[in-house]
Amino acid sequence: MSDEARQLAVEAARVSDHEGATEVVALEVGSVLNVADYFVIAGASNRRLVRRVVEEVEARCRERLGRSPVRSEGVREQEWVLLDYGDVVVHVFLEEIRGFYEIERLYGDVDTLDWQA
Secondary structure (H helix, E strand, O other): OOHHHHHHHHHHHHHHHHOOOEEEEEEEOOOOOOOOOEEEEEEEOOHHHHHHHHHHHHHHHHHHHOOOOOEEEOOOOOOEEEEEOOOEEEEEEEHHHHHHHOHHHHOOOOOEOOOOO
């Protein structure tokens, strides 16, 4: 896992938290997945907050790190937005959708990244 990926995961988690996302977690999934080193997962209480978190993560990562997502999904629906940076995938969920999919439970055996330090 590269320092660049770690830096992006930390930035995305911090921005999500700053914008009001709930239960922000960064998982080190590189040991069990070949597609990414980190998953950043955040909850939002409504669609407007999902949109705001996604927009701010994109803007700050581009501004501070020069990184833009390779692709994104779910932007129109604002229920589960996925920002794919290649080595880092950011998931922003409506809280009830996050509770339904329980994505963190699927990766319960991986380490978490301490993005608050």
